[in-house]
Amino acid sequence: xxxxxxxxxxxxxxxxxxxxxxxxxxxxxxxxxxxxxxxxxxxxxxxxxxxxxxxxxxxxxxxxxxxxxxxxxxxxxxxxxxxxxxxxxxxxxxxxxxxxxxxxxxxxxxxxxxxxxxxxxxxxxxxxxxxxxxxxxxxxxxxxxxxxxxxxxxxxxxxxxxxxxxxxxxxxxxxxxxxxxxxxxxxxxxxxxxxxxxxxxxxxxxxxxxxxxxxxxxxxxxxxxxxxxxxxxxxxxxxxxxxxxxxxxxxxxxxxxxxxxxxxxxxxxxxxxxxxxxxxxxxxxxxxxxxxxxxxxxxxxxxxxxxxxxxxxxxxxxxxxxxxxxxxxxxxxxxxxxxxxxxxxxxxxxxxxxxxxxxxxxxxxxxxxxxxxxxxxxxxxxxxxxxxxxxxxxxxxxxxxxxxxxxxxxxxxxxxxxxxxxxx
Amino acid sequence: xxxxxxxxxxxxxxxxxxxxxxxxxxxxxxxxxxxxxxxxxxxxxxxxxxxxxxxxxxxxxxxxxxxxxxxxxxxxxxxxxxxxxxxxxxxxxxxxxxxx
Ligand SMILES: [Zn+2]
Numbered sequence: 119x120x121x122x123x124x125x126x127x128x129x130x131x132x133x134x135x136x137x138x139x140x141x142x143x144x145x146x147x148x149x150x151x152x153x154x155x156x157x158x159x160x161x162x163x164x165x166x167x168x169x170x171x172x173x174x175x176x177x178x179x180x181x182x183x184x185x186x187x188x189x190x191x192x193x194x195x196x197x198x199x200x201x202x203x204x205x206x207x208x209x210x211x212x213x214x215x216x217x218x219x220x221x222x223x224x225x226x227x228x229x230x231x232x233x234x235x236x237x238x239x240x241x242x243x244x245x246x247x248x249x250x251x252x253x254x255x256x257x258x259x260x261x262x263x264x265x266x267x268x269x270x271x272x273x274x275x276x277x278x279x280x281x282x283x284x285x286x287x288x289x290x291x292x293x294x295x296x297x298x299x300x301x302x303x304x305x306x307x308x309x310x311x312x313x314x315x316x317x318x319x320x321x322x323x324x325x326x327x328x329x330x331x332x333x334x335x336x337x338x339x340x341x342x343x344x345x346x347x348x349x350x351x352x353x354x355x356x357x358x359x360x361x362x363x364x365x366x367x368x369x370x371x372x373x374x375x376x377x378x379x380x381x382x383x384x385x386x387x388x389x390x391x392x393x394x395x396x397x398x399x400x401x402x403x404x405x406x407x408x409x410x411x412x413x414x415x416x417x418x419x420x421x422x423x424x425x426x427x428x429x430x431x432x433x434x435x436x437x438x439x440x441x442x443x444x445x446x447x448x449x450x451x452x453x454x455x456x457x458x459x460x461x462x463x464x465x466x467x468x469x470x471x472x473x474x475x476x477x478x479x480x481x482x483x484x485x486x487x488x489x490x491x492x493x494x495x496x497x498x499x500x501x502x503x504x505x506x507x508x509x510x511x512x513x514x515x516x517x518x519x520x521x522x523x524x525x526x527x528x529x530x531x532x533x534x535x536x537x538x539x540x541x542x
Numbered sequence: 543x544x545x546x547x548x549x550x551x552x553x554x555x556x557x558x559x560x561x562x563x564x565x566x567x568x569x570x571x572x573x574x575x576x577x578x579x580x581x582x583x584x585x586x587x588x589x590x591x592x593x594x595x596x597x598x599x600x601x602x603x604x605x606x607x608x609x610x611x612x613x614x615x616x617x618x619x620x621x622x623x624x625x626x627x628x629x630x631x632x633x634x635x636x637x638x639x640x641x642x
Binding site: 461463481484487490491493494495496497498499501502 | 551552553554555556557573574575576577610611614617
C-alpha cells in the first residue's frame, strides 16, 4: 500500500532488506565511518521519518529552509538535515559529486550515500534563521558551529537495517508500520504526545486533554463499546543525552506503563519512539516534530508550553504561534494547544490553569521536586505520581542506569544504546 | 535561636504514620499534594561536616539554604534516627556515628 507523507508527497522508504542485493550494491564502494548522530539521521531518512527528503539536504534546500522555512519545491521545512565532513576527509575518501560511498557505523555497513552536492554554508545565517540567535551557549547553535568544514548532500539507501536492543525493540516502528498499526486499531484520529520525560499526573492530564480535543465532534459510541476511534501516540524522542536527563529506558517503559496499568485503555494509548537529537529550536523544532508525526500518519499533534525550548531564548507560546503563520494546506496535521495542569489543594485534584480559579493555592509540578522525590525513593501520593510508574523508574535505575534513573557519566560511557548495526 | 540549615526529608503516608507514633508528626510541613517534608536542622558547622562527609551533596547557600543531593540511604538513615530517637535534633549523633 502506498502512503502519503508530509507535503502531500509519497512517503519515502529507501531500504534494501535482501542481504544478497545489499552485498551486491555495496561492492567496491569506499567506506566512510559515521558518528551516532549521522547514523540515526541516515536511518530516519531511509525510513521516511523526514519525508519527502530522500537524503541529506543539498545547499539550495538548506538555504531555502533558512530563508523561507521551506524546501526549494515549497514544502514546509524548518530544520536542515545535513551531513558534515572535514576538508581532509573529503580528500582522504576521494569524495566527488556523482560518486557513491558506503556509510558505516561501528565498523559495519549501514547505508549507501549518493553524493550530489558538496558545499559550505554560513553558520551565523543558519543559527539566526533556525534558532533565532547566534549565541553559542544555545545547544542547537553550538551543534551548528561544531559541524565540520563542509556538507554533503544526496540520497540515502539503508542496506543494513538497525537492530534494536531491549526494551527499545518492543517500541520501534517505521512510519509505514505506524500507519499499519493505526489501521489495525481502527483509529481515525491520532494525536501525538512528544516526550523526553517520565510521566507524572500533569503529563497524563495533558494527554487526556489532547485526546478529548482531538476526538472532538466524532461519535463516542465506538469508544463506549471498547474500540476507540481516536488514539494517543506517545512518541518519545530518543537521541543524544545530557547528564541529568531521564534515562531512555525509563522514559519509554513508564510511558507505556500508563497503558499497561490501565490509566489509559489498550485501545486508546500506544507508545513508540523516533530517533532524533533534540536541537532545542523551540518553534522551528515544533514544526519539525509536526512534520515527523505527519509522516508517522498522525492527524493531530499536542503542543504544550515551551515546546522544545531551552533557557530563555523563546516565549512560552512561540511554538503555538508559529502554526498560525503556516497555511493550513501546507501542513497535514492539526496542532492541539494545551495549557499547564497542576495540583490544586482547594479542588483536591489535578486541574488546569485554564479552569480552576484558586490561583493562590496552586501547587505546580516542579521538576526539581519530582526529581528529588524520585532520587529519595519516597513513593508520592498516587494523585500526582502513579505508584506503578514510580516502581518502574526505580527498577530501570537498577537495571539500566547503574543505580540512577537520571543520566550519569557512567550511563553515557557504558549504557546500552537503543540500536546497533550488526555485520551484514 | 540561631538560624538552622535543614536537610529536607520527604514524608509520605507511610513515614507520616511512623512520625505520628514518635509524636513528631507536627514538625512536618506541607510540600505538594499531600506529600510532606521534615526539615532536619543543622548548624553551619554541621553543614560543613555533612558536605565534607558526602562530597556529592551540595549546600544551596543562594536560595533555599538547604543541603541537597544527599544519597538516598543517608537520608533514609537520618529519618530512621529521628524516629528511633524521638527527636529532630539528631545531626550531632548522626555525624558522630559517621566519625565526623
Ligand atoms: Zn482549585
